[in-house]
Amino acid sequence: MKVNKALTIAGSDSGGGAGIQADLKTFQELGVFGMSALTAVTAQNTKGVQGVYPMTAEAVSAQIQSIGEDLRPDAVKTGMLFSAVIIESVSNEIVRYGWKNVVIDPVMIAKGGASLLQNEAILAMKKHLIPLSLVITPNIPEAEVLTDIRIRSLEDKREAAKKLHHLGAKNVIIKGGHDEAKDIAADLLFDGERFSEFKSSRIQTANTHGTGCTYSAAITAGLADGLTVPEAVDRAKKFIQAAIENDLGIGSGHGPTNHWAFNKRKKEAEGYGC
Numbered sequence: 365m366k367v368n369k370a371l372t373i374a375g376s377d378s379g380g381g382a383g384i385q386a387d388l389k390t391f392q393e394l395g396v397f398g399m400s401a402l403t404a405v406t407a408q409n410t411k412g413v414q415g416v417y418p419m420t421a422e423a424v425s426a427q428i429q430s431i432g433e434d435l436r437p438d439a440v441k442t443g444m445l446f447s448a449v450i451i452e453s454v455s456n457e458i459v460r461y462g463w464k465n466v467v468i469d470p471v472m473i474a475k476g477g478a479s480l481l482q483n484e485a486i487l488a489m490k491k492h493l494i495p496l497s498l499v500i501t502p503n504i505p506e507a508e509v510l511t512d513i514r515i516r517s518l519e520d521k522r523e524a525a526k527k528l529h530h531l532g533a534k535n536v537i538i539k540g541g542h543d544e545a546k547d548i549a550a551d552l553l554f555d556g557e558r559f560s561e562f563k564s565s566r567i568q569t570a571n572t573h574g575t576g577c578t579y580s581a582a583i584t585a586g587l588a589d590g591l592t593v594p595e596a597v598d599r600a601k602k603f604i605q606a607a608i609e610n611d612l613g614i615g616s617g618h619g620p621t622n623h624w625a626f627n628k629r630k631k632e633a634e635g636y637g638c
C-alpha cells in the first residue's frame with residue numbers, strides 16, 4: 365500500500381482546535397500520514413492564549429532533519445513559526461531537502477488577539493520562506509501586513525495577491541474569512557496568471573478557532589495526494605465548510621471546528637452514516 369505523507373511545522377495548541385493538533389486531525393481525516401515538527405508550545409484554549417513557549421531553532425531543525433532523513437514527506441506546511449531564527453532554520457531545511465510542495469500559512473495573530481509571530485520575523489518570512497512556497501494562504505490582515513496594502517475591495521485583494529506572487533509565492537490564496545460584512549466567504553487564488561475564487565456561504569458562528577490551520581492542512585493533504593493546487597483548494601474549501609457548519613460547541617470562547625464532518629457527510633451520502 366502506498367501511503368502519502370505530510371509534515372506540519374507549527375505550534376502546539378493545547379486546546380486542540382488550531383496548530384499542529386488541527387493539522388494532524390485534518391491529515392488523518394484526509395487519509396494522509398501526518399508528521400510534525402514543533403516550533404512552540406502554547407498554553408491555549410477557546411478563551412485565548414495564556415502562554416507562548418518557543419522551541420530553540422536547533423530543536424526545530426533537528427525535528428525536521430529526523431523526518432527529512434527517513435520519512436520524506438510528499439507535502440509540507442508551516443503554521444506558527446514565532447521568530448526570525450526559527451523561520452531561517454525552517455527555510456534552510458526546506459532547501460536542504462529540496463521540498464517543493466510547500467504550503468505557508470503565515471500565522472501572525474490568534475483569534476483572541478495574541479501574537480504568534482514576532483514583528484521582526486516578518487522580514488525573514490518575506491526574504492527566506494515565501495520564495496520557497498508553492499502556496500501561501502494569508503487571511504486579510506496577514507496579507508495587509510505582508511504587502512502594506514490596505515484591503516477593502518476585490519481589487520485590493522488582487523493587488524496584494526500580485527505583490528505576494530512577486531515575493532516568490534507561486535500560488536497565493538487570500539482567504540475571505542475576515543470579510544465579515546459579506547454573506548459569502550470567498551477565497552481568491554492567484555497563480556501568477558489567472559485569478560479564481562472559491563466561495564461558500566458564510567456561517568454565523570463564533571466557533572472559527574483553527575479555521576486557517578485546518579484549511580491549509582487540507583490543501584497540504586491534497587498536494588501530498590498529487591492533486592493540483594486548484595483541486596486541493598477546492599477540496600479544502602469543502603472540508604473547512606463542513607467543519608465550520610458542524611462545529612462542536614465546546615469551550616466558552618472561540619470554539620474549534622469539527623474535523624470529522626467532511627467524512628461523516630461523505631459516508632452519509634454513500635449510505636452508511638453513523
Ligand SMILES: Nc1ncnc2c1ncn2[C@@H]1O[C@H](COP(=O)(O)OP(=O)(O)O)[C@@H](O)[C@H]1O
Binds near residue numbers: 539549550568575605
Ligand atoms: N464564518 C465562516 N463561514 C464560512 N467560511 C469561513 C468562515 N470563516 C472562515 N471561513 C473560511 O475558512 C477558511 C479560513 O479562513 P480565515 O478564517 O480567513 O483564516 P484564519 O483562520 O487564518 O484567519 C477560508 O476558506 C475561509 O473562507
Ligand SMILES: Cc1ncc(COP(=O)(O)O)c(N)n1
Binds near residue numbers: 578
Ligand atoms: C499554535 C497555534 N497556531 C495557529 C493558531 C491560529 O489559529 P487560526 O487558524 O484560528 O488562525 C493558533 N491559534 N495557535
